[in-house]
Amino acid sequence: MESHESGPHFDLVRELDDSDGCEVWAQWKTGREPSTLALLRDCPANNGAPGGANEACVLFAGHPGGHSYEFTDPEYDAIRDGGTRGP
Numbered sequence: 741m742e743s744h745e746s747g748p749h750f751d752l753v754r755e756l757d758d759s760d761g762c763e764v765w766a767q768w769k770t771g772r773e774p775s776t777l778a779l780l781r782d783c784p785a786n787n788g789a790p791g792g793a794n795e796a797c798v799l800f801a802g803h804p805g806g807h808s809y810e811f812t813d814p815e816y817d818a819i820r821d822g823g824t825r826g827p
């Protein structure tokens with residue numbers, strides 16, 4: 741997600757196989773540990789590009805900031821590519 745200083749903050753916890761377009765997100769306030777899990781509907785936006793260049797937003801509906809395809813998110817790229825965090 742695009743960097744922002746004021747909360748609340750969100751991070752994707754789990755992608756669900758059979759979720760009817762929803763994923764599990766953690767939510768927390770600035771300076772606090774994640775305190776809430778929420779099932780949020782996927783953002784319906786996409787970049788409108790034809791064919792294989794089409795990229796859907798991977799965030800939740802109503803998220804703050806730009807859509808995921810408008811900026812680079814190294815954490816999501818690592819998850820999408822099947823990588824693991826750390827050494």
Ligand SMILES: [Zn+2]
Binds near residue numbers: 783785797798799808
């Ligand atoms: Zn979006």
